Amino acid sequence: MTLGFTLAYLTLIVLIPLAGLVWRSASLGWGGMWHVATDARTLNALKISFGTSLVAALINVVFGVIVAWVLVRYRFPGRRIIDAIVDLPFALPTAVAGIALTALYSKNGWIGRWLDPLGIKVAFTPIGITIALIFIGLPFVVRTVQPVMEEIRKEVEEAAATLGATRFQTISRVLLPGLTPAILTGFALAFARAVGEYGSVIFIAGNLPYISEIAPLLIVIRLEEFDYTGATAIAAIMLLISFTMLFVINLIQAWSRRRYGYAT
Amino acid sequence: MRHELPQPPQAAAGSWHPATTESRTARFILVSVALVFLGLFLLLPLISVFFEAFRKGPAAYFAAFADHDALAAIRLTLLVAAIAVPLNLVFGVVAAWTIAKFEFKGKAFLTTLIDLPFSVSPVISGLVYVLLFSTHSALGPWLKSQGIEILFAVPGIVLATVFVTFPFVARELIPLMQEQGTTDEEAALSLGANGWQTFWHVTLPNIKWGLLYGVLLCNARAMGEFGAVSVVSGHIRGLTNTMPLQVEILYNEFNTVAAFAVASLLALLALVTLVLKTLLELKYGAELAANGGH
Numbered sequence: 025m026t027l028g029f030t031l032a033y034l035t036l037i038v039l040i041p042l043a044g045l046v047w048r049s050a051s052l053g054w055g056g057m058w059h060v061a062t063d064a065r066t067l068n069a070l071k072i073s074f075g076t077s078l079v080a081a082l083i084n085v086v087f088g089v090i091v092a093w094v095l096v097r098y099r100f101p102g103r104r105i106i107d108a109i110v111d112l113p114f115a116l117p118t119a120v121a122g123i124a125l126t127a128l129y130s131k132n133g134w135i136g137r138w139l140d141p142l143g144i145k146v147a148f149t150p151i152g153i154t155i156a157l158i159f160i161g162l163p164f165v166v167r168t169v170q171p172v173m174e175e176i177r178k179e180v181e182e183a184a185a186t187l188g189a190t191r192f193q194t195i196s197r198v199l200l201p202g203l204t205p206a207i208l209t210g211f212a213l214a215f216a217r218a219v220g221e222y223g224s225v226i227f228i229a230g231n232l233p234y235i236s237e238i239a240p241l242l243i244v245i246r247l248e249e250f251d252y253t254g255a256t257a258i259a260a261i262m263l264l265i266s267f268t269m270l271f272v273i274n275l276i277q278a279w280s281r282r283r284y285g286y287a288t
Numbered sequence: 289m290r291h292e293l294p295q296p297p298q299a300a301a302g303s304w305h306p307a308t309t310e311s312r313t314a315r316f317i318l319v320s321v322a323l324v325f326l327g328l329f330l331l332l333p334l335i336s337v338f339f340e341a342f343r344k345g346p347a348a349y350f351a352a353f354a355d356h357d358a359l360a361a362i363r364l365t366l367l368v369a370a371i372a373v374p375l376n377l378v379f380g381v382v383a384a385w386t387i388a389k390f391e392f393k394g395k396a397f398l399t400t401l402i403d404l405p406f407s408v409s410p411v412i413s414g415l416v417y418v419l420l421f422s423t424h425s426a427l428g429p430w431l432k433s434q435g436i437e438i439l440f441a442v443p444g445i446v447l448a449t450v451f452v453t454f455p456f457v458a459r460e461l462i463p464l465m466q467e468q469g470t471t472d473e474e475a476a477l478s479l480g481a482n483g484w485q486t487f488w489h490v491t492l493p494n495i496k497w498g499l500l501y502g503v504l505l506c507n508a509r510a511m512g513e514f515g516a517v518s519v520v521s522g523h524i525r526g527l528t529n530t531m532p533l534q535v536e537i538l539y540n541e542f543n544t545v546a547a548f549a550v551a552s553l554l555a556l557l558a559l560v561t562l563v564l565k566t567l568l569e570l571k572y573g574a575e576l577a578a579n580g581g582h
Contacts, residue, residue, distance in 0.1 A: 027392065030383040037450055038404055041416035048419055087325045094322040098315055106323070108566040112330050114505070115558035115565075117512025118410075119532040120551040123539050124333035127340050127548075134336065135328075159329055178308060185307030191314075194307075220409025223514035223532070227539065240411040244519060247415065252424060259412045270407050274400075 042263075049260035052253060060257035065233055066242060070261065073239040076150050077218035080157035081165075084214045085207060088165025095166075096173040110167070113160045118223025125156055126227040148230025153238065156224040161214030168210035172203060205280030209273055216269040220262065337555045341548035352538075352549035360526040361534035361550070364442070368517075368530060369510040372449040376506055380457025381499065385491070388465030389473065399462065405454045413451045414519025417444055440522025445530065448516040453506045460502030461495055464576065468494055497572040501565065508561040512554055 049057065060066055095107050113121065129136045129146040139146055146152045176199060184194040222240040229236045239262055246255035305311055310318070342349050352358060383402060387395055405413060421438045422428050431438060438444045472494065476486040492499075514532040521528040529537065531550055538547035569576065 026382050026386040027390065030379070030386050030398070033379045034383075034398075034401060037447070037454060038401070041420050041451070042404070042408070044420050044425075045412070045416045087321070090318055091322045091326065094319050097309065098319055100319055104566070104570075106326060108562050109326060109330055111562055111565065112334060112558065115508050115512075115561045116334065117514060117532050117551075117554045117558070119514040119535050120337060120512070120554045120558075121333060123535065123547060123551060124337045124340075127544075128332060128336050134332065155329075159333065162329065181308040191307065191310055216407055220412070222409065222411050222518075227536075240409050240515065243411050243415060247418060247519060252419065252422065255415060256419065259409075259415050262409060263412060266407050266409070270400075 045256060045259060045263070048252075048256050052257055052260075056253070057257050057260065060254055061261055065237070066239075066254075066258055068234045069237050069239045069242040069258075072150060072153070072235075072237065073219055073262075074265075076153040076157055076238075077215050077221075080154045080161055080218050081211050081215040083154075083158055084161045084165045085211050088162055088210060088214075089169055089203070089207060091162075092166045092169040092173055096170060110163050113163050118160065118221070119227075121159055121224040122156065122227035125152070125159065125224065129155065129228060147228055148232070148236060150236055152228040152230070153225050153236060156228050157218040157221060160221055160224050161218050164213040164217060165207070165210035168213060169203060169206045172206040176202065202284055205276055205284060208276050209280075212269055212273045212276065216266055216273075219269075220266065334555060334559075337548055337551050340544060341552040343548075344545050348545050349549050349552075352546035355546070357526045357529065358534055358546070358550055361529045361531045362553070364445070364529065365511050365531040367442070368446050368449050369507055371446050372453055372510045373503060373507050375450055376453055377457050377499070377503055379454070380461055380502060380506075381495075383458045384461035384465050384495075385487075387462050388468075389470050402458050402462075403455050405451055410452055410513065410515025411519055414448050414516040417447055417451070417520050439520055440524065440528060442528065444520040445517050445528060448520045449510050449513055452513050452516050453510045456506035456509065457499065457502035460498050460505070460576075464495055464498040465491075497568060497575050501568050501576055504561055504564055504568070508558060511557055 052060075061070075091110065095103065095110075126133075126147055128134050129139070129152055131137065131140050131147070133147075136146060144151070146155060180198060181194055184198045185191075189197070220240060222238075222244075225238055226241055229238060229241070231237050231241055239258060243255045243258050243262075246252075246258065309315070353362075387399060418439060419425060420427060421431065421444065423432065436443075438447070472490050473486050476490045477483075481489070511530075512532060513530075514536070517530055518533055518536070521530070521533055523529060523533060523537065525537070531554055535547050535551045535554070538544075538550065
């Protein structure tokens with residue numbers, strides 16, 4: 025009975041609406057889909073979305089791993105508060121993050137006023153989009169890598185050290201390989217979230233077609249023009265890509281379970 | 289006879305450190321990098337919300353809440369969360385109970401399906417309901433003839449919110465209940481308790497902190513959701529604007545102080561959520577199971 029309720033609720037809220045989207049895009053056919061996908065504005069929006077998401081996820085991997093390492097390994101005043109702050113992007117509504125970042129990076133904002141004389145424009149450019157995506161993606165990397173780091177046994181490092189490895193060698197040859205699946209999963213999660221992100225991006229992006237217009241925004245624009253077909257086609261392309269990402273994440277976890285005996 | 293204990297090498301006095309950690313300098317650099325990065329990317333935006341909200345003083349700040357549309361937005365946000373969170377709470381408990389306590393085929397697949405809304409862009413979460421209920425859809429004309437409004441009205445906003453917050457409670461409880469197993473319930477049943485009594489007196493007390501944790505995260509997202517709600521709301525002032533949408537409208541009208549004032553309430557909600565979440569983790573970390581964040 026409880027299984028019946030679970031399935032019924034899941035079907036009503038999630039599966040039927042998603043199936044509606046799939047069905048509608050299927051009725052477009054490959055020709056119609058191709059037509060929308062290769063439209064210059066759509067293509068540019070997809071390029072901007074995926075490009076900025078990729079850069080943001082890479083930056084998050086570097087800093088996310090450092091943050092996780094510092095939180096797991098070192099004791100310093102305020103560590104618990106810092107640890108809690110990492111989850112801020114999960115808790116702060118995206119629209120709030122969006123206007124706050126725009127205020128910071130606009131020409132006379134706290135950060136923007138230092139960058140402007142250097143000729144660096146952040147607000148209303150792809151750099152601004154990337155910064156918003158770094159904000160929302162960071163906790164995905166930290167929270168995926170952190171628990172795995174906590175499980176590292178000291179003996180492994182001691183063995184490496186007694187065998188004459190320098191600290192750098194121990195980290196790069198012994199610790200990092202074991203963390204790779206977790207880092208990859210964190211990267212994929214941050215990337216997937218970034219591609220679909222809307223609220224935190226649209227304020228700082230400035231939304232200039234072909235320059236700083238992201239794919240989710242183009243869906244909204246098409247909807248406002250009552251071009252449901254166009255909106256559906258872009259959504260279907262994005263959905264296809266995010267389900268592929270989901271599949272890749274599952275593959276990484278299966279591989280990690282076989283190779284390292286843990287799943288992130 | 290005295291044994292001399294081997295001493296660590298003293299050659300470079302003060303720079304010695306165990307082989308399983310980094311040098312003092314390296315540690316200092318790493319901690320600084322982490323702190324500067326978090327300060328710049330996370331803390332500064334949060335601080336600037338409150339700074340911008342009070343830029344023209346407390347009077348201007350509080351004036352923002354005297355506005356009818358702002359109050360209507362606050363009421364709507366509370367209403368939507370009051371419907372969406374309990375719905376997903378009931379679903380989350382039932383789904384986790386089903387997955388953790390029973391054996392059936394396709395369990396792993398069902399767990400993946402429950403997580404599905406997390407991998408869908410918020411805009412697409414709204415779009416699927418537009419496609420389902422718009423006047424061009426199969427359902428649309430019939431709903432219209434019955435006088436039922438879903439899109440650009442409160443039901444649509446609730447549906448979109450339920451969609452995006454769908455997995456929160458379930459995914460918190462599934463690993464927790466799986467870890468707890470079924471022995472407690474079996475004991476209760478063998479002592480003559482019925483199914484409902486078992487759930488109420490045995491299962492629920494076991495999962496209460498995990499449940500609270502899930503509800504906390506679910507509520508934060510429900511009140512703060514922007515993309516999905518923005519697509520289905522229609523942005524009718526005083527009627528279908530939630531707080532995040534009101535923030536957008538005020539901001540686009542260059543009413544910065546009012547926009548940040550409403551935003552500051554949402555930021556406070558985020559802070560309260562973080563504090564409660566951290567307290568729960570500190571106090572009941574073991575009971576929440578080691579499922580590490582999200």
